Amino acid sequence: MIGARALRLEDPVLLRGAGRYAADTYHAGELHMRVVRSPVAHGRVRSVDVADALRLDGVVAAWSYDDVADLPAIGFRLTPREELLPYRQPVLARRVVRYVGEPVAVVFATSAYLAEDAAERVVVEIDQLPAHVDPDADPVAWVDAEQATWAAGLGTPLPEQDSEATRFVTEYGDVEAAFATGAGRIIELDAVIGRHTGVPMECRGLVARYVEADQELVIDGAAKVPFWNRDAIADLTGLTPSQVVVRETHVGGGFGPRGELYPEDVLVALAAMRLRAPVKWIEDRQEHLLATNHSRGQHHRLRALVEEDGFIRALDASFTLDQGAYVRTHGATVGSLTSSMLPGPYVIPHFRVEAHVRLTHKTPHGTYRSPGRYEGTFARERLVDKIAAELGLGREQVRRRNFIAVEDMPYERPIQAMGTSMVHDSGDYRLLLDKMSERYDFPGIRAEVAARRAAGEAVGFGFGYFVEKSGIGPVEGARISVDTRGRVSVTCGASSVGQGVDTVLAQVAAETLGIPHDEVRVVRGRTDRFGYGRGAFATRLSVMAGSAVANAAAALRDKAVRVAAHELKVSVEELELADGAVRLVSDPGTRLSLAEIARLLEPVRAVEIKEDPGLDADGWFRSDHMTYPYGLHAAVVRLDAGTGQTVVERYLVGYDVGRALNPTLVEGQIAGGVAQGLGGALYEEFRYADDGTPLCTTFMDYLIPTAHEVPPIEILITEDAPSPINPLGVKGAGEGGVTAVAAAIASAVDDALQRPGAITSVPIRPQAVHDLAARVTGSRPPADAATG
């Protein structure tokens, strides 16, 4: 079953419209929450008056900061650098608002329509203050001493803090000394990645109710990290973790932003406790675009010391990250990952990068699929293209010159990534480039593109190479059980954000048990069904949960064989598990089905054969290191000089995932990632006016690619470098589709313009292409222009 293009287990339910997403949970007597949000980017809150809202029939409660003043600021889940603590977000605005969309008050009413009516009656008076929206400008005063002390929650007074929340250096080798030798050429580059984010099709939502009879707070609609959120909510409500049940229902896309603990999640849980009624909150799309984590938004400055053959001797880099108004659950994750993943597939003996995480009066920032790598890959691959152009070398040639060699794997880079020491576990970077070049005939593409250019078309071919990371530990577990009718269930702490994890885990279990994958049921994402789960992020589940299921399946097989050996009065060596039964190797007709073995393990009989009752087994997988998949993106683009449109004609992806558990799903992950990457490369950006007013708050001004904008995506999955650090050899497939899109598209646009280094920022706007094309082609517009 592993490696099969198995149909997804999830689909029949979803195709019938029988899924249960956050908004699909209903309770009698439920209250609907509506958040009143700041209309200005920065200001001092003079007053919040909820009296008029409360006068509406059916409005049950309305709160402002004073009503939740006993709650601390929201904590960090990842990369919790202490200097970031003063920048944490309160659940409701505390005296000052810092972005448009910041929760200022909240109302609860008997219907969603009524709650919106009531929210409009909340009168918020704010004295507007100047907005700080440019992270490249010098830092400004950000939080005063009182706010800093409160937000940090350390119990010790802190001074006022400025808008540079943290600055940290990641380095190895000796960059100073390398540059000081005076040998080699210095090549510099500026690269800007626009602010955009995941934007799942389902907005956020949560439904909570306190079940008096069970003394439990039950929360439906969670995603991504239900166990972490359970613990956080237990802390905030004064319940114990075992009294808080967090359940993932169906999740309409995750991509990083969805599922983190946000102010709204805390408010829903708190209201269910205080109001003793079911409380439902469903975000609308405008709120989503204002309130859910934004991402990207980085400005990189790279300075490379390069030898004449293109070898990068040293890289000295810095970047500013536009953090928005608060530091949320991710702490310094994005900046940290940008830094550690910046060298990518290249050796670069001397390396230093300085991260500047800076606050601005915009929506707070967090992770989005391939955080730090989309940004860093764009910057690094732009640099490599520029090196090739300046030295008169081929773009592929410079990459080959710098690759970490297959003989040097595993390759340790003496820095940390996500708190683990960074060891590229396996990889043959040249081989993938060779395979892609051969499969898709890169020389042929080049020749064709050149011929078309000679005929007047503005077409170009470009690419970007990258290393991803996946499978962050430290641990994941799973239990496999077989009921007395033979039905197999996998119960685990994994989460699904719609990526098909149930199918893949079922395939792993089915492989060992010798049964079809659709005879396995997967239960996950519920804190009352399994004890531990780290969550669905950082492309970790195929590696971590997959390996745990493999270990559990092996343990279950061992138990089944032991019991069968006892029953059949043979030795375990004489038995094998196949087709869902334990059978004699020498006489496959003598067999006991898993159902029969499960019946032998009913408690009374189990005691007699000295086994624990029930045909079930736990498996755990621990990992101290991440695994590093890698890939190449390549694009053919055509520019329309008349409109400035960039048309992506072909998009090619090569990706080595070590072992593809289900190639169809791997390809699906990659294709979806490419579409999102194209959004960031060409269309999507959260723009702001100088006063901090967001300009992209609907799908009419935040442009997600449609079926028209996404070309057929040609995908080559390779399995040349299985991971040596997990039993399946697998590396995650979740993020590699998105990582190098901006890099590849920019490279192709440069090529189309025949102007290396022309593109230094994404998204690449039609205006920029139009202006550049006019400059390049002078009075002779490309042939396309005539046809519009």
Added chain:
Amino acid sequence: MSQTVPIRLYVNGDRHDIEIEPRRTLADALRDDCGLTGTHLGCEHGVCGACTILVDGKPVRACLMFAVQAEGTSIRTVEGLAPDDQQLHPVQRAFWEKHGLQCGFCTPGFLMLVAGQLEEKPDTDEEEMRDVLSSNLCRCTGYQNILKASMAAAEEMSG
């Protein structure tokens, strides 16, 4: 503003007598008052198409219509697409076989969009289908498998 009116909706052949505020959208009425939660709301301003249903056979954004406007029409939602509990509609089956969905949130809208198109024009070609599909948004799949599934369904429904 909380004055309600009685209305009668015909959805998937069933009659629903409901009492709603005139301002209630058709999408909310289907979900909250008729219990048909397969129709999803992704933007509530008519762009994403997750709430696409068929009204008198034509694809419609249920978030852009008031429920009271739907009186006297014949409504079909994703719950009414499959002939029974055992079988799927050809479009549903094609989406399954071609991996045309991941998170599944946009899927009911796409299914209704494609079903409506193919019922009206079974010989829709690929270019036209791409045009049709571009009216809805999907964030997971990159659309290519949705297009493949739609064309596979077209082949089956026209053959």
